[in-house]
Amino acid sequence: MDLRSEIEKDGKQFFREGRTLVLLFAVPIIVLLVLGGVFGRTTTEISGTSLGLCDLDNSTASGLFLSGIVNNTKVLDYSNQSVCDSFVRKEVIEGRLPAAIVIPEGFQSGIEKGASQNLTVYIDNSRTTTSPSIEAFMKAAVQDTGQKIGAQFITSVWARLDDAGIQLQGLLKDVAQSRNESQRVKARLQETSDSLSSINFSIVNNELNAANFTIDKALASMESAESNLTLIESRFAGYDEELKQNEADLVDINNTLGNASAYIATAKAGLNCSDPLFVAYCFSLDSLNASVGSAQSSVEERIEKVRIARADLVEANQTIQSFKRDIISARAGAGDAKNRIENMRQFVRDLETSRENSLATILDVEDSIDQIITKSYDLENIISKATVQIKEITSRNPQSVVSPIILSPNKLFGERTFFDFLLPSLLPMILMFVSLFLSSTSLVREKNNGTLERIKLSRVNSLEFSAKKVISVAVVLMPEAVLLTLIASLIYGAFSAVDAGTVFFVFETLALLILAFVAIGIVIAIYSESEATAFLASLVIGLPLLFLSGLVFPFEFMPTAISAVGQASPLTQAVFSLQSVMLYKSPQAIGFGILLLYAIVFTVIAAVSMRRIR
Amino acid sequence: MAAVVEAENLVKIFPGKVTLYNFSLNIEEGGIFGLLGPNGAGKSTFIRILTGLESADSGKINLYGKPLSKESAKKIGVAPQENCVYPLLTCVENLLYFGSLYGVTGKKAMDNAVRLLNELGLADKKNTRAGFLSGGMKRRLNLACALMHEPKLLILDEPTTGLDPTTRRNMWGVVNKISKENKATVILTTHYMEEAEALCYRIAFVNNGQVVAEGSTEELKKMAGKQIARMVSVPGDYESLGPLLKKIPGIESITVTEAGIVVESDEVSSKVSEITRIFTKKGEKIVELSVSKPSLEDVFLKITGAQLKKEAVKGGLKK
Numbered sequence: 001m002d003l004r005s006e007i008e009k010d011g012k013q014f015f016r017e018g019r020t021l022v023l024l025f026a027v028p029i030i031v032l033l034v035l036g037g038v039f040g041r042t043t044t045e046i047s048g049t050s051l052g053l054c055d056l057d058n059s060t061a062s063g064l065f066l067s068g069i070v071n072n073t074k075v076l077d078y079s080n081q082s083v084c085d086s087f088v089r090k091e092v093i094e095g096r097l098p099a100a101i102v103i104p105e106g107f108q109s110g111i112e113k114g115a116s117q118n119l120t121v122y123i124d125n126s127r128t129t130t131s132p133s134i135e136a137f138m139k140a141a142v143q144d145t146g147q148k149i150g151a152q153f154i155t156s157v158w159a160r161l162d163d164a165g166i167q168l169q170g171l172l173k174d175v176a177q178s179r180n181e182s183q184r185v186k187a188r189l190q191e192t193s194d195s196l197s198s199i200n201f202s203i204v205n206n207e208l209n210a211a212n213f214t215i216d217k218a219l220a221s222m223e224s225a226e227s228n229l230t231l232i233e234s235r236f237a238g239y240d241e242e243l244k245q246n247e248a249d250l251v252d253i254n255n256t257l258g259n260a261s262a263y264i265a266t267a268k269a270g271l272n273c274s275d276p277l278f279v280a281y282c283f284s285l286d287s288l289n290a291s292v293g294s295a296q297s298s299v300e301e302r303i304e305k306v307r308i309a310r311a312d313l314v315e316a317n318q319t320i321q322s323f324k325r326d327i328i329s330a331r332a333g334a335g336d337a338k339n340r341i342e343n344m345r346q347f348v349r350d351l352e353t354s355r356e357n358s359l360a361t362i363l364d365v366e367d368s369i370d371q372i373i374t375k376s377y378d379l380e381n382i383i384s385k386a387t388v389q390i391k392e393i394t395s396r397n398p399q400s401v402v403s404p405i406i407l408s409p410n411k412l413f414g415e416r417t418f419f420d421f422l423l424p425s426l427l428p429m430i431l432m433f434v435s436l437f438l439s440s441t442s443l444v445r446e447k448n449n450g451t452l453e454r455i456k457l458s459r460v461n462s463l464e465f466s467a468k469k470v471i472s473v474a475v476v477l478m479p480e481a482v483l484l485t486l487i488a489s490l491i492y493g494a495f496s497a498v499d500a501g502t503v504f505f506v507f508e509t510l511a512l513l514i515l516a517f518v519a520i521g522i523v524i525a526i527y528s529e530s531e532a533t534a535f536l537a538s539l540v541i542g543l544p545l546l547f548l549s550g551l552v553f554p555f556e557f558m559p560t561a562i563s564a565v566g567q568a569s570p571l572t573q574a575v576f577s578l579q580s581v582m583l584y585k586s587p588q589a590i591g592f593g594i595l596l597l598y599a600i601v602f603t604v605i606a607a608v609s610m611r612r613i614r
Numbered sequence: 615m616a617a618v619v620e621a622e623n624l625v626k627i628f629p630g631k632v633t634l635y636n637f638s639l640n641i642e643e644g645g646i647f648g649l650l651g652p653n654g655a656g657k658s659t660f661i662r663i664l665t666g667l668e669s670a671d672s673g674k675i676n677l678y679g680k681p682l683s684k685e686s687a688k689k690i691g692v693a694p695q696e697n698c699v700y701p702l703l704t705c706v707e708n709l710l711y712f713g714s715l716y717g718v719t720g721k722k723a724m725d726n727a728v729r730l731l732n733e734l735g736l737a738d739k740k741n742t743r744a745g746f747l748s749g750g751m752k753r754r755l756n757l758a759c760a761l762m763h764e765p766k767l768l769i770l771d772e773p774t775t776g777l778d779p780t781t782r783r784n785m786w787g788v789v790n791k792i793s794k795e796n797k798a799t800v801i802l803t804t805h806y807m808e809e810a811e812a813l814c815y816r817i818a819f820v821n822n823g824q825v826v827a828e829g830s831t832e833e834l835k836k837m838a839g840k841q842i843a844r845m846v847s848v849p850g851d852y853e854s855l856g857p858l859l860k861k862i863p864g865i866e867s868i869t870v871t872e873a874g875i876v877v878e879s880d881e882v883s884s885k886v887s888e889i890t891r892i893f894t895k896k897g898e899k900i901v902e903l904s905v906s907k908p909s910l911e912d913v914f915l916k917i918t919g920a921q922l923k924k925e926a927v928k929g930g931l932k933k
Contacts, residue, residue: 005714009703016702016743450698454759457665457692458715459684 001460006472013442014476024438024480028430032487035426039419049130050074052091052100052122054084059108065119065145069101072137085120092122099123099134111149147402154398165390168383175383179376186369193362196355201348208341208348215334215341222327222334229320229327236320240313247306250299257296264289413583423494424578425551427484427506428513432545432571434480435514436538439473439521441531448530456610463607466522470603473518474511481510494582505587506578512595513574519602520570526609545571570598617679618643618767618799619664624673626659626823633659635823637673641816646793646800648814650807652918656823657803661769664801665690677767688716691765691798695772697752698759701745705736705755708744709762716763723762730758733795734788750781754788761796768798774809786812807911817910821918834913840866841882842912846874846902847893858892871915874902878916 015021053075055062069075076097081087088100102120104110110117121138125131264285273282446452455465485506489497496502520541521534528534547553548566555563566572573591580588619641626634634656641647651657662668663675666687677686699708709727713719718726731737734754739747744755753773760768773789774782790813793800804810810817811831818828827834847855852875856868859877862885869876879885883905893900906912 002714002717002719005711005719009700009707009711012707013700013702449701450694450696451700453667454692454694454698454712455715456667457687457690458712459666459687460715 001455001458001464001468003468003471006468007475010442010469010472011476014438020438024434025483028434028480028484029487031430032423032426032484032491035422036419036492039417039422047073049098049134050076051134052088052097053077053079054081054088054100054102055079056085056105057103057107061108061111061145061149062103064148065103065141068141068144089122092124095124095126097122097124098127098130099138101138147399150402151398154401158394158398161390161394165387165394168387168390172380172383172387175376175379179373182369182372182376186366186373189362189366189369193359193366196359196362199351199355201352204348205345208344212338212341215337219331219334222330226324226327229323233317233320233324236313236317240310240317243306243310243313247303247310250303250306254296254299254303257292257299261289261292261296264292416583419492420494420583422551423488423492424582425549425575427488427510427578428571428574429546429549429551430484431477431481431510431514432517432574433538433542435473435477435517436521436524436542437535438477439470439518440524440528440534440538442473443469443522443525444528444531444534447525462610463604466519466603466606466610469522470515470519470599470606473521474514477514477518478511481507481514485510488582495585502581502587505581505589508592509574509577509581509595512592512599513570516570516595516598516602519599519606522606523602523609526606545569548572549575551575568594570595616643617641618677619801620674620676620679621660621664622674624660624663624670624675626656626663626668626670633823634663634670634673637820637824639818639825639828641799641801643799644797645815646789646802646813648810648817649801649803649820650805650810650817650914651820655820655918657820658771659823660820661692661771661801661803665692665769688763689766690769691760691763691767692769693757693760693771693773695775697744697749697756699744699752699755702743704741704743705731705747705758706740708755709758712759713762718763726762726764727758730761733791734758750777750784753777753781753785757788757792761792761798764796766798767801768792768796769801769803771803772805773802774804774806782806782809789813807909807914811910819914819917827913827917831910834910835908837913837917840878840880840908841905842908843877843879843882843886843889843903843905844871844874845877845889845893845900845904847898847900849898850874851896851898855892855896855898858896859889862888862892869916873915876912876915 014024051069051073053066055066055077056079058079066075078084078088078091078100085102088097088102091097092100100122102122104118104120107117107119119142121135123131123134123138268282268285268289271278271282271285273279273285443452446455485503486497488494488506489503495506521538524537524541525534528537545566548558548562548569549572550566555567558566567576573594577588577591580586617640619639621637621639624634624637625632626637637656637660639660649657649660659668663670664677664682666682666684675682678689680686700711703711706724706727709730710719710723713723713726728737728740731740734757736747736751736754736758739751739755744752747755757770757773760770770789774785777785786809789800789802792798802810802814814831816828816830817834818825819834820826827837829837852870855875856870859865859868859875864879864881864885865877866880867878869878877885877889886903886905890900890903908916
């Protein structure tokens with residue numbers, strides 16, 4: 001089998017199919033131009049997007065939030081709509097808006113009260129290409145507004161902290177003053193303690209004992225006096241009896257004398273005291289009567305004296321009784337005094353106990369005061385530190401607190417568009433599909449029109465055939481690789497067209513990729529009954545590789561095993577190689593070996609599988 | 615003459631199907647050898663084994679006295695039944711490509727191509743794409759492609775299938791010419807008995823994976839030996855007619871085929887009136903009746919039918 005003949009045959013086959021030829025070259029150009037136009041300019045991601053707005057708060061805070069949005073995207077304000085929340089939600093649900101923001105009523109007041117506010121954003125997440133950008137943009141806007149509000153809040157907090165610092169300084173003085181006061185109290189307590197300790201309760205007890213003794217003596221004296229008084233009283237009673245007798249006697253005498261006087265008077269009355277006979281007599285009688293009268297007066301005087309004596313005795317008796325009562329009262333008083341002395345003793349004992357307790361309490365209080373003093377130093381220390389910390393805290397810029405980390409992107413490669421990233425993936429992707437489709441369908445066609453069997457009749461070695469077929473189809477596709485290389489360089493400036501080394505590197509990558517996928521396409525063809533099967537099988541192989549190439553979804557977000565498979569795929573290896581040139585200007589030929597290995601392995605698989613073809 | 619192909623007890627079994635079973639055949643050098651058999655008889659499997667596309671499970675096959683090898687296979691040229699050419703390549707490009715597969719390149723390839731195009735009447739189509747050729751021209755180009763490396767053994771797989779009668783007869787001439795001018799041994803497989811009769815010096819009938827008969831045209835016809843009357847009737851209840859026809863004196867065999875009922879006798883023409891009477895009696899309306907000496911096709915039908923229903927012979931009825 002002659003490689004040149006195979007290449008000529010395949011080349012003529014490809015290039016004589018007009019439509020295939022046009023598609024072969026036009027499609028990649030169209031794809032590159034269209035995608036270059038779509039992704040080839042730097043733009044904010046949602047600048048062309050219209051967002052619905054339902055501002056139910058219409059406040060400074062909502063305005064602050066919206067000011068960060070309107071500069072980057074179009075905002076359609078539906079706040080005047082009745083039930084605008086439902087309205088914008090419906091607009092999103094029915095696909096007329098990609099997203100809508102609802103600022104709730106009480107947004108600002110809620111923030112001022114320190115409550116987190118729930119800002120609803122309805123996102124049409126069926127638009128998978130725009131919804132993540134909108135969500136990210138909204139998050140950024142919320143974060144930006146949050147930072148502004150946060151900075152304002154922190155500024156006010158700083159002011160309050162500064163006030164607190166000043167108050168702490170005052171508190172520091174108060175603490176020092178309190179400590180001094182405590183020290184003074186402690187000194188006074190010490191004095192009190194000393195005073196209490198110096199109290200000699202034994203003197204008091206001795207005095208009390210002496211008083212008690214005196215009272216006992218007084219009681220004894222009073223008992224003796226009472227006995228004496230009782231004795232006097234009894235004697236006075238005797239005297240009174242005698243006086244009473246004397247009085248009765250005197251009264252009898254007085255009565256006798258009265259009778260005698262009456263007899264004399266009677267006797268005189270019987271006499272004519274005018275008669276001189278009786279004159280003497282009458283005189284005598286008068287004299288007698290006068291004597292009797294005098295005697296009677298004397299007796300009456302005596303009676304009176306006896307009576308006075310008896311009254312004196314009564315009075316003396318009363319005085320004795322009074323003395324006795326006084327003595328009784330004095331004894332009671334003495335007993336009471338003794339009780340009081342006892343109470344006093346108890347009081348003194350209590351006082352001693354109280355003193356002990358007081359001294360213990362004073363000691364405790366002194367300890368407490370010592371602790372207070374110690375704590376006051378600690379408190380001073382704490383307050384001083386707190387003051388310093390407050391100064392440190394409030395010296396910080398509120399903005400730096402809200403956003404302690406400021407992102408300073410250093411774009412090492414200048415402004416890049418998505419297409420710059422896309423292009424190193426796009427070239428291999430186009431060639432992958434072209435290689436798969438053309439190699440698989442062309443071989444299926446040969447299989448179905450019998451020419452392949454005719455080739456097998458020549459008993460060509462299956463490995464030789466597979467290898468030459470792979471090379472042949474790959475050579476036919478090389479102009480496509482050249483075309484794509486030139487477009488990437490000349491139209492999109494992905495690399496310098498005059499840098500032969502780089503151009504060759506890119507071309508070599510694409511050539512190896514073509515070899516690998518042509519080999520895979522040959523295997524697909526062997527197992528396909530029709531061109532449609534081969535086409536679909538190529539899609540089944542190509543599409544997963546496309547999605548696993550990192551173009552659609554970053555490797556970093558894939559499960560580890562899938563990421564490993566994706567990175568090991570020939571498409572990804574080619575993408576890596578081209579990225580090393582087009583993005584990093586540092587060609588890394590690591591993937592070349594892997595691509596070549598794929599080409600060899602699938603060529604061998606094709607050779608082994610060739611026996612299946614009947 | 616030396617044997618070109620010697621096949622002995624070839625067995626080839628595909629999953630669920632025995633394709634060849636004790637297939638033995640010798641083909642001598644020179645001339646056109648016909649290989650006939652119904653679909654699925656095993657002809658194609660034998661050809662595939664002979665060309666190296668398949669290997670036999672057991673048995674032996676030699677080509678030019680040697681076991682098959684890559685080198686010996688290159689002595690074979692195959693013109694498949696389908697037109698296996700590249701429609702987007704010109705006639706000469708097709709020829710040069712298929713020549714290159716056998717190492718025929720350069721001037722020799724071009725000389726061969728031009729010669730073959732001339733021989734097959736395609737000289738004026740040299741630079742015409744194969745896709746633009748008529749059916750007959752494509753078939754000739756297909757044949758030319760098989761001859762580019764000047765094979766000593768040419769296998770033509772039903773070369774006239776699908777061609778109109780005129781083109782087919784032209785093709786017969788081409789095949790004859792090729793056989794003579796290229797001095798190649800030709801193995802021809804065909805369903806057209808007259809084609810085999812017209813072209814082949816020897817014919818092998820293949821059925822159920824075996825060669826059931828082999829010989830020259832005359833030898834094969836002698837195997838049939840008798841005159842044959844074939845009738846097609848409506849409604850065609852041949853099962854009930856068979857025993858009645860068998861009772862006619864001189865009737866040797868009755869064979870029911872897809873093409874009607876075949877009555878065999880030394881003098882079948884004298885039995886026609888009696889045969890038609892039985893048909894009428896049974897309510898069968900004869901729509902076609904032919905009386906002939908046995909053709910190759912009759913032999914084919916007889917042999918393959920007998921082979922298919924051997925058990926039925928006991929009852930005197932062959933289907």
